[in-house]
Amino acid sequence: MPVLPAAAATTHVGRSIPRTDGRAKVTGATQYLDDLPFEGLHGATVRAPTARGRITGLRFKEGPDWSQIVVVTHRDIPRFARPIARAADTSHGHHDADAGPEHVDLNRVALIEWDQPYLVRDEFRHKHEAIALVAHADRATAVWAAACVEVQYESLPAALDYRVAPQPGQVQHGAANVFKRYLLCKGAAEQGETALEAVFAKAAHVVAETYETGAQEQAYIEPQAMIATVHRAAPDDGDAGWPTLDFHVRVEGSLQCPYYVHQAIKHLCNLPDDHVQIVQAPTGGGFGGKEDYPSILAGHAVLLSLKARRPVKMVYERVEDMQATTKRHPCQTHVRTALDADGRLLALDAKVVMDGGAYVTLSPVVLSRGTIHMGGPYEIAHVRVASEVVLTNTAPNGAFRGFGAPQTIFAMERHLDVCAHRLGIDPVELRRRNLVKRGGTLATGQTIDEPIDLVGWMDKARAALDWDARRTAHTAFNLAQAAVHAPLRRGLGLATFMHGCGFTGSGEVWLASKLKVRALATGQVEVLAANTEIGQGAQTVFAQIAADALGLAVADIVVAQPDTDQVPNSGPTVASRTSMVVGHLVARACDDLVVRLESAERLAALPDGPGVGSVSMQAHARGRRHEPERLRAALAKAGAAGGTDAEGWAEYEPPPGVVWNDQTYRGTAYGTYAWATYCADVEVDLVTFEVKVRDFVALQEVGRVLHPVLAEGQIAGGVVQGLGWALLEQVVADADGGMANANLTTYVLPTMADVPRVRVLFEEQPYGYGPFGAKGIGELPMDGPAPAVVNAVADALGVEPTAIPLTPERLLRLVLGEG
């Protein structure tokens, strides 16, 4: 696979051009799903009233004119099992090579385990699970009708605490409600328990502590929204059951991954590829929350539309969105470390337990990322990470920026400060002694072959915060406050961490993403990718990359709206992969197009150019450029003629040396990592127990920065989500495992008044397998803020918080010594 020279000259990449969707957004012209002109019915959902039960009946109460309301239950889904191909179509590189073809009920959402129904048949597993659907031309009437359906049921014992082993009656999955387990071993741990214990027995210090992180709501400001339109081939096809019907389904919605929804609807309706069209509407935030759930909402809208024979729109209200959709996995992590007398980490023994909620959904891959990131950017000879994700009778937890890594990174980074305090070593010094260097190995055994300088970058971040001077100033400030019994205390904290870019291990190979560009008759080039613009700037970055790959202007590039009828499957918009992995495909597809233009003799090959092949070399990497006017003319000619000469293609090729073993959890987990140090300066008020973040520095090495303003925006946004998770955002469960505070009044998001200006610093070491040297950055900023800020609170008060969110109530109890 061709490697781009690190310093490839660029005209657009690296500059902060106005975002291509910006003008429409700042003028309010962008039409999100609920803004689109719509003629049809509005759908609403009847939901489970408690944590677990067996449905005995539905009672349609008096009030609504039921003859005017479309009602859908599980009975409207034919009882038909369809064969699925398991290995190739699972997500996130999770695959089970041993599983053969399998037949799955249509009433199952396509994900890793296919265990979740669209509509419950017998037994519901969490409060607010979907049981029936209603639709009416008037939205308020539909909502009212849904409220007038009473679900009659017999209660069943529910498992509500993931930290407690289930009672026999609570077991609903396997022998002990465990969805997935991993065991990662390095060094002595590979020989077994005894060898690992021998390391601990000889160590100068052993430090053990348990950490907990809470659930977090994605809280995209645009709630989940979907429109389904079903076109039937014959209007009077009777009720023969779907497997014999010929119809076409179009779904448009607020979503991250069009091809996930495509796969789900194909299965639900038992249709071939070309009978299902999924279109992404402009999407008002996702953060992982619109990765898997849109498959369910799309399915519901399709079911109603099938029955009503009208387009159906479903837009969740905020309360419903918070109650019914996924959240970040709560996690408990037991960490035990062995250190020598100088504070060098000898061994890490961790046990990670995550709360998966009622169905498997993406939990195995969330747990996987958490397991791999547990060891952090540290050189530790002996590591054992045992992890599991378990069922509880709550709404399924799912994807949220960071995808399991923030949970274990919080535990590790907090633990390092606990170790430092117990050993009497400065936390900065402890990290200096343990950060991995080039040629060192991570917990997976992966050797780091990049020219990293983690200690140097940590010191740079500290310098930016003026760490040493502030440390002195804070000590004096705290003494002065204490002397007059004044309530303020200040402290500093940091976290050093990394985030793997793209899918884990062989995941990208399994995905086999494809991307197309095509010449248009206007002389422009259209980029056709399934990756979605969800605020991060994907559309702008693709345009920059294509423009530079072709030597054209950004205005010469059109980025197509993701529509599965038009765009090839370039994979989901998750895992910090869009700019790095898919952006690289954009550059390569552009080169392929130029080569085809040359071979079709629409464009004379430059005299210094080598011969052309089916797999293009990087035209721009060789410094080959066509004069823009001639290239535009050739593009226009090819575009007008159409056909394959007008198209350029690229398919994913792995960087060399990426070998990953899914069984042993050893090898190259990620082709590359983004590396970071985050520093927080806090002030705690011992009257209100509020934590104020006075200053925050986020320094990261992310390869080449493609667009400084967008990249800074990604980091600042991720940092504030991290601060919210650390200090404010608390999901409160009611007695049935439902969300008791499902509104923005009592689930508190950070406002402008709650956060400091985030100071974002980049180190750029171009990465050879990303476009113009870029790495992925989307998730990284979620990892560091919580441990940095909680470490700063520990520094300010001399207490050791182990759980977040660190609300005033929790901090008060900690200071009072009540846990």
Place this chain on the structure above:
Amino acid sequence: MPPAATAAPPPSITFTVNGQERTVHVPPLRRVLDVLRLDLGLTATKEGCGEGECGACSVILDGLPVNSCLVPACHLEGAHVTTAEGLAGHALLSSEPTTLSSEPTTLSSEPTTLPTEPTTLPTEPTTLPAELARLAPELATLHPIQAAFLEHGGAQCGICTPGMVVTAVWLYDNGLGKADIERVLAGNLCRCTGYSPIVASVEAALDARDARAAAGAQP
């Protein structure tokens, strides 16, 4: 709750939105948000929560920013409303800022007194200097706040942006200063940007406004 009965014909309500007089026939308790989005098709104003928490539905009503999801339609009679649709067309480099106070706002902790007059926004697009229009066509006819959001990354997914921009324009047009940004915009949630790019956008626009005002004050 059953939807409101519609026995009596809904009253007519006449008000001005973005400089245009409109009449609607709606139940008096219908939300202003719904009047704008559903009855008038002005969909720039968004619904993020429907309970006054997120600010995505912000509009300027008789000179004050309000959450339109909390205001019933009966308040609209005779009122002046500005939505995000009514902002573009403002002169980018107008030498006379609309209602700029002559005093730069000081960093006082006192709440700034609110203007009682409805803010009037020019409806005529002022043409840009040709050179600037050529260099930056994307900035043409935007309000300076909108242009600053574009330049400094104030919009990501964009769903909070119309409400955020409307509120920031109110701050800008009423002569408030940098010290007021946090207080005025704290009612508008943004989940994408972490706010830093929004603060940077508004500050840049205010700086340019104040620099122009200072230059204009020179004899």
